[in-house]
Amino acid sequence: MQLASRFELQDSIERKCQAPKTTKKQPVTREKGERPMRLQYSVFAALCAAVALASATADAQTPKRGGILKFAVSAEPPNYDCHAATSFAFIHPVRPHYNTLLKFDEPNYPKVKGDLAQSWTVSPDGLTYTFKLKPNIKFHDGTPMTSADVKASYERISNPTGGAVSIRQAAYSDIGSIETPDAQTVVFKLKARNASMLTNFASPWDCIYSAAKIKADPKFPEKNVLGTGPFKFVEHASGSHWVGERFADYFEKGKPYLDGFRAIFITNAAASVNALQAGEVLAEFRGLSPADRDKLKAALGDKIVVHESPWICSLVVTFNTEKKPFDDVRVRQALSLAIDRWKGAEALSKIALVRHVGGTLRPGYEFAAKEAELVKYPGWGKDINKNRAEAKKLLEQAGIKDLKIKLLNRNVPMPYTPVGIFLIDQWRQIGVTVEHDQPETRAYIANLRGGNYEAGLDFNCDAVDDPNLQLAKFISADKSPINYGRYNDRKLDDLYEKQNRELDNKKRYELIRQFEQHALNEAYSIPIVWWHRIIITWKQIKGWYMSPSHYLNQDLQDVWLDS
Amino acid sequence: MLRYTIHRTLLMIPTLLGVAVLVFVLLRLMPGDIVQLRFLMEGGQVSPETIAAERARLGLDKAIWWQFYDWMTGIFVGDFGISMWTGRPVAREISSRLELSMQVAIMATVLATTLAIPLGTLAALYKNSWIDRVIQVFAIAGLAVPSFWLGMLIILGLLLNFGWIPPLTFTPIYEDPLKNLSQLIWPALAVGYRYSAVATRMTRSTILEVLQEDYIRTARAKGLYERLVVGRHAMRNAMLPVITVIGLEFAFLIGGLVVTEQVFNLNGIGKLFVDTVTRADYTMVQALVMLVATFFILINFAVDLLYAVFDPRIRYR
Numbered sequence: 001m002q003l004a005s006r007f008e009l010q011d012s013i014e015r016k017c018q019a020p021k022t023t024k025k026q027p028v029t030r031e032k033g034e035r036p037m038r039l040q041y042s043v044f045a046a047l048c049a050a051v052a053l054a055s056a057t058a059d060a061q062t063p064k065r066g067g068i069l070k071f072a073v074s075a076e077p078p079n080y081d082c083h084a085a086t087s088f089a090f091i092h093p094v095r096p097h098y099n100t101l102l103k104f105d106e107p108n109y110p111k112v113k114g115d116l117a118q119s120w121t122v123s124p125d126g127l128t129y130t131f132k133l134k135p136n137i138k139f140h141d142g143t144p145m146t147s148a149d150v151k152a153s154y155e156r157i158s159n160p161t162g163g164a165v166s167i168r169q170a171a172y173s174d175i176g177s178i179e180t181p182d183a184q185t186v187v188f189k190l191k192a193r194n195a196s197m198l199t200n201f202a203s204p205w206d207c208i209y210s211a212a213k214i215k216a217d218p219k220f221p222e223k224n225v226l227g228t229g230p231f232k233f234v235e236h237a238s239g240s241h242w243v244g245e246r247f248a249d250y251f252e253k254g255k256p257y258l259d260g261f262r263a264i265f266i267t268n269a270a271a272s273v274n275a276l277q278a279g280e281v282l283a284e285f286r287g288l289s290p291a292d293r294d295k296l297k298a299a300l301g302d303k304i305v306v307h308e309s310p311w312i313c314s315l316v317v318t319f320n321t322e323k324k325p326f327d328d329v330r331v332r333q334a335l336s337l338a339i340d341r342w343k344g345a346e347a348l349s350k351i352a353l354v355r356h357v358g359g360t361l362r363p364g365y366e367f368a369a370k371e372a373e374l375v376k377y378p379g380w381g382k383d384i385n386k387n388r389a390e391a392k393k394l395l396e397q398a399g400i401k402d403l404k405i406k407l408l409n410r411n412v413p414m415p416y417t418p419v420g421i422f423l424i425d426q427w428r429q430i431g432v433t434v435e436h437d438q439p440e441t442r443a444y445i446a447n448l449r450g451g452n453y454e455a456g457l458d459f460n461c462d463a464v465d466d467p468n469l470q471l472a473k474f475i476s477a478d479k480s481p482i483n484y485g486r487y488n489d490r491k492l493d494d495l496y497e498k499q500n501r502e503l504d505n506k507k508r509y510e511l512i513r514q515f516e517q518h519a520l521n522e523a524y525s526i527p528i529v530w531w532h533r534i535i536i537t538w539k540q541i542k543g544w545y546m547s548p549s550h551y552l553n554q555d556l557q558d559v560w561l562d563s
Numbered sequence: 564m565l566r567y568t569i570h571r572t573l574l575m576i577p578t579l580l581g582v583a584v585l586v587f588v589l590l591r592l593m594p595g596d597i598v599q600l601r602f603l604m605e606g607g608q609v610s611p612e613t614i615a616a617e618r619a620r621l622g623l624d625k626a627i628w629w630q631f632y633d634w635m636t637g638i639f640v641g642d643f644g645i646s647m648w649t650g651r652p653v654a655r656e657i658s659s660r661l662e663l664s665m666q667v668a669i670m671a672t673v674l675a676t677t678l679a680i681p682l683g684t685l686a687a688l689y690k691n692s693w694i695d696r697v698i699q700v701f702a703i704a705g706l707a708v709p710s711f712w713l714g715m716l717i718i719l720g721l722l723l724n725f726g727w728i729p730p731l732t733f734t735p736i737y738e739d740p741l742k743n744l745s746q747l748i749w750p751a752l753a754v755g756y757r758y759s760a761v762a763t764r765m766t767r768s769t770i771l772e773v774l775q776e777d778y779i780r781t782a783r784a785k786g787l788y789e790r791l792v793v794g795r796h797a798m799r800n801a802m803l804p805v806i807t808v809i810g811l812e813f814a815f816l817i818g819g820l821v822v823t824e825q826v827f828n829l830n831g832i833g834k835l836f837v838d839t840v841t842r843a844d845y846t847m848v849q850a851l852v853m854l855v856a857t858f859f860i861l862i863n864f865a866v867d868l869l870y871a872v873f874d875p876r877i878r879y880r
Contacts, residue, residue, distance in 0.1 A: 076838075078601055078648045078649060078650075078842075079649065079650055086601075086602055086603075086604075086605050086606070086607035086609070087604070087605050088605070163620070165613060165616070165617060166613075167602060167607060167608075167609045167610075167613055168608075169610070169613075170608060170610070222650060223650060237659070237732070237830075238649060238651065238656055238659055239656075239659070239660060239830040239834065239835060239838070240732050240733060240830040241731075241732050264731050264732060264828075265830075266731065266828050267825065267828075267834070267837075267838065268825040268826065268828065270715070270826070271718075271825065271826060271827070271828045274718055274719075274722055274728055275728060275731055275828070277722060278722055278726060278727055278728040279726075280728055280730075280731055281731070440841065441600060441604055441841070442593065442594070442595035442596070442599070442600050442841075442843050443593055443594050443595050444595075445595055445599050445600060445603050445604065446594035446595030446596075446599060447594060447595075449599065449603070450594065452594070459606060460606065461605060461606040462606060469608075472608055480608065481608050481609060481610055481611060482606065482607075482608050
């Protein structure tokens, strides 16, 4: 609702609720059947109170214009190019400057809705996607945004040239051509059906750039911020902060509500929590630990709102199948069976930002295994004594005695260290000795990628729930750059391809179950526990919705500040 | 003096060259590089081809000696390179942080010397008295308490008592002195306390030593006032080691406030050091190490020259 109309509504309520005028001198007379005046007043007062209450409720939900949103970001983006970025540290300050073709419907995730697109159709064969763009969209330099800009941006993502970097080329490899029949229409023609295509078009990374700018310099977005988003770029003080201001010509009339935002880079977790507690920042949108949540809740009570959700991030143990004895499926299965995921998740959730037991997909997601299916997978059953007895038997069959493992882990305290310690304890219970190796992130990644490890506590995090993204961890190493287990399994590749081409959700679900069953049975990479996202915002922040991804809902278009 | 200055200046070249070789080699001994970190630290299905192309763009695919040659030739023409992480010139990244670090270092040094010299002198003059004991407790506590921990206590104290923390972003002193001081006074206190503790103990012990010297006995025998004996004869000679300590501490403060800057969220050289080492931003780390090494060498040099000012027996040839 516009500001003016809100004031008009309040004004009209006040006028209606003024009491009728009476004078003392006039005798109070009543016609037969007329209600006594006191009753009239009571009814009138009750009505007024009801209207006022309704108005107050409506008013509390009516967005207000103005204010600067200050929030903390615990890292800093390396450059300004969406197509080459992978970090939340990029999304949080940069996303408010850009739009994408589609985006996730914030309160109704994972439903998608138009961002730049007003409407879209998908042909029955699933090979043609036609998007109609919203009218009067402008870039921050005042130039109009047309279908040519969408085409140029997607061509840059799917086939970058001139030194531009795109790290999501694979997701768009099915695009055969992009046509622009008119300035408001874009048509994507696919070479093959892709069940994840609509989700891809809502990816927060696919910023739409100016075709003219990237034609002149394909690397223009690396050092410049020029989008159509709700906020214009003002300043990036390296190591310190990032500032955006309201874009007056934004195509969604009346939005954004904020005058601007200020992202403050606070790399130290304790400093970030202190800043939240002092109200120096009103939010941190990545996620806090349970201990930080409890501390802030105790200190600030109802001044803050705690948002919690399962997170599209899982910790998995990957075994280096090129190293003995991890080339033996019995050893891998035994190590998976030894882990009490159900009790572990419950205990770990008290000290670390993990909570949920799941398979290859986020628990709760439409394509994820239900609990009844999950408990049938080896290692997910709830009778841990039975599992461990079987684990010991498998190790015996494999001829393994006094197994010693070096567990490669990341030197990031939350949640890697507690989960690493949990694993050491779980494996100790079947007689396996574990050495915990926690190098810094750089060496950790190099060792994982280079195969310089035995078992590694790996992670699988994505911006959105999507089988194509999450299952890529498990397909063959010669097809997936994130398979660190160094194995090839053509059955998994085949099932992955089939589910990718299946547009019927029910059939896709079945194919994913087959994939999951095989992957977890082979136990190349075994999911341990899924993350749990905890966000604290000060109460005056409205219009921001929690999602299972720290990469989503960050354009700040609908966010406003209550006084 | 001129000859000595030229000699010391020339000596800086092999010293800095040694530092350059050391930092260049040590950085590359660790596995992994910035490209893997940038693309893979949060997941992401980045193809090996993209990683290889990015490594080539940054020159990381070249032979190590060739990379060193590129870096050295750049330095000789005043070009410290481009940050591998941000793509911005290294000199610009450093200069935007240097002002803050210099201000904290100066404030801490002023605080430390203002406290340390009178306290150390008092402790020496009243050796073994209650005054000496109190000052010793103050100094030993300062040495025992890490400055970052004191910083944490200061922050928590401010937060719990006043619901306030120092500003999170830097405002130059010439723009808003009050805001600037309200941010930097706290880290200067946290760091200055430890710094003053070191200097206090050094002042005390050197004054005690000097007070045993023959020329002090002679001065007293001449009937000079004690104030003159201490102020003119003892202090001047005792200050030489104190100046060395102050100089080295000052140089350390420029790049050494690694944890304290994190605690106060200060965008200084120390925090930049941590960030760039974590990111494996070779060009930035190399430039920072060279900067800090140069500071150390120059401050040492300045301290040596100051010796001659304080002690007339010292003459440089």
